[in-house]
Amino acid sequence: MPFLYFPEDKTAYLPAAVTLVIFMAMASVTMYLFYKKSKKDEQAFNDKYEKSIHDAKESVEPK
Template identity: 90%
Template sequence: MMPFLYFPEDKTAYLPAAITLIIFMAMAAVTMYLFYKKSKKDEQAFNEKYENSIHDASESVESK
C-alpha cells in the first residue's frame, strides 16, 4: 500500500474541501457570467459605433 496517500476514515474531513470547491465553482460561474455580459455590451457598443461602415462593407462584398 502507498503510505503517502491518506484517506480518512471519518468522511467529515472531506467537508471543508467540498465547501471550498463549491465556493470556487460558484465564483467561477459568476465571473464567466460577468465576462459574457460585458462582452455583449462591448459588442453592442461596437455595432452602434461602426454600423454604417459594417453596412457599407457588406454591400460592397455582396455586389461583387
C-alpha cells in the same frame, strides 16, 4: 501505497467540499459577468460602426 491518505473520519472532507462549492460559484458568476460585458461591448461596437459595416458588406456582395 503509503503516499495516499484517506481519513477514516469522512468529516475531514467537508472543508474541501465547501471550498470547492464556493470557488465553483465564484467562477460561474465571473463567467456570467464576462459574458454580459462582452455582449455589451459587441452592441456598442455595432452601434458605433454600423454604417461602416453596412458599406463594407455592400462592396463585397455581387450585384
